[in-house]
Amino acid sequence: NLHQVQSQARQGCLLREGMSLVLAGRPNAGKSSLLNVLAGRDTAIVTPVAGTTRDVLREHIQIDGMPLHIIDTAGLRDSEDPVEKEGVRRAWAQIEQADRVLLVIDDQLGLSADDRAILERLPAQLPHTLVYAKIDLSQRPAGLQGGMQDTGIALSAHTGQGVDELRNHLKAVMGYEESGAGGFSARRRHLEALQGAAGHLHSAQSCLNSGAGELLAEELRLAQQRLAEITGEFSSDDLLGEIFAGFCIGK
Numbered sequence: 001n002l003h004q005v006q007s008q009a010r011q012g013c014l015l016r017e018g019m020s021l022v023l024a025g026r027p028n029a030g031k032s033s034l035l036n037v038l039a040g041r042d043t044a045i046v047t048p049v050a051g052t053t054r055d056v057l058r059e060h061i062q063i064d065g066m067p068l069h070i071i072d073t074a075g076l077r078d079s080e081d082p083v084e085k086e087g088v089r090r091a092w093a094q095i096e097q098a099d100r101v102l103l104v105i106d107d108q109l110g111l112s113a114d115d116r117a118i119l120e121r122l123p124a125q126l127p128h129t130l131v132y133a134k135i136d137l138s139q140r141p142a143g144l145q146g147g148m149q150d151t152g153i154a155l156s157a158h159t160g161q162g163v164d165e166l167r168n169h170l171k172a173v174m175g176y177e178e179s180g181a182g183g184f185s186a187r188r189r190h191l192e193a194l195q196g197a198a199g200h201l202h203s204a205q206s207c208l209n210s211g212a213g214e215l216l217a218e219e220l221r222l223a224q225q226r227l228a229e230i231t232g233e234f235s236s237d238d239l240l241g242e243i244f245a246g247f248c249i250g251k
C-alpha cells in the first residue's frame with residue numbers, strides 16, 4: 001500500500017532530519033517563554049509587552065536524541081504597524097511550511113475567538129497541538145488535557161510544570177517509540193518522489209476508467225520513474241539524457 005509507505009517514510013524522515021515545529025498564537029501568549037524552556041537557554045526576549053517578538057527565531061534541539069527544529073513567530077493579530085505586519089506575514093509563511101504547529105494559548109484568557117480564527121486558518125492537513133500556557137497563574141492542572149476536540153497540553157514555562165508531558169507528546173506524534181518496528185529512514189526527496197508516484201498512479205486510475213490506454217501507459221511509466229528515484233535506478237545522468245533527448249539545445 002503506497003499510502004502506508006508514504007506514512008512510514010514521513011515518520012522516518014522526521015526522525016532522521018527533524019520535525020519543523022512552529023510556535024504560533026496571539027501576542028504575549030507565552031510562545032517565546034516556551035521556546036526558551038525547550039531550548040534550555042534564553043534565545044528569545046521575553047517581556048510583558050505584547051508584540052515583543054517581531055521576527056522568526058529558530059532553535060535546533062534534541063529530545064532524547066530526536067532532532068527538533070523549533071520556530072518562534074510573531075504574535076498573530078491585525079496591525080497597522082508595518083514592522084509587526086511583516087512579522088505576522090512571516091509567521092504565516094512558516095506555518096504553511098511546518099510539520100506541526102503548537103498553538104500557544106494564554107490559559108488566563110482561555111480559548112478566545114481570535115484563537116479559534118487562527119485554528120480555522122491553519123492548513124487542513126497540518127497537525128497541531130493546543131498548548132495552554134501560564135498555568136502557574138490560571139491554576140489549571142498540568143499535563144495532557146482530556147475531553148477536548150483538539151489534543152491539548154497544559155504547562156508553565158515559568159515553573160516547568162507540564163513541559164516533560166509536552167516533550168513526551170512530541171516524541172509520540174513523531175513515532176519515536178515505534179521507530180524500530182517496521183519504520184525506515186527517509187529523506188525529504190524520498191517523500192516528494194512518493195508523492196509524485198502516488199499522483200501519477202491516481203492519474204493512471206482515471207485513464208483506466210476512461211479507456212485512455214496510451215495515457216495510462218505513460219502515467220504508469222512516470223510513476224515507475226518516480227519510484228526509481230528512491231531506489232537509485234533513475235539517476236541524474238538519466239535525467240540529463242531525457243532532457244537532451246527531448247529538446248534541441250544549441251550553443
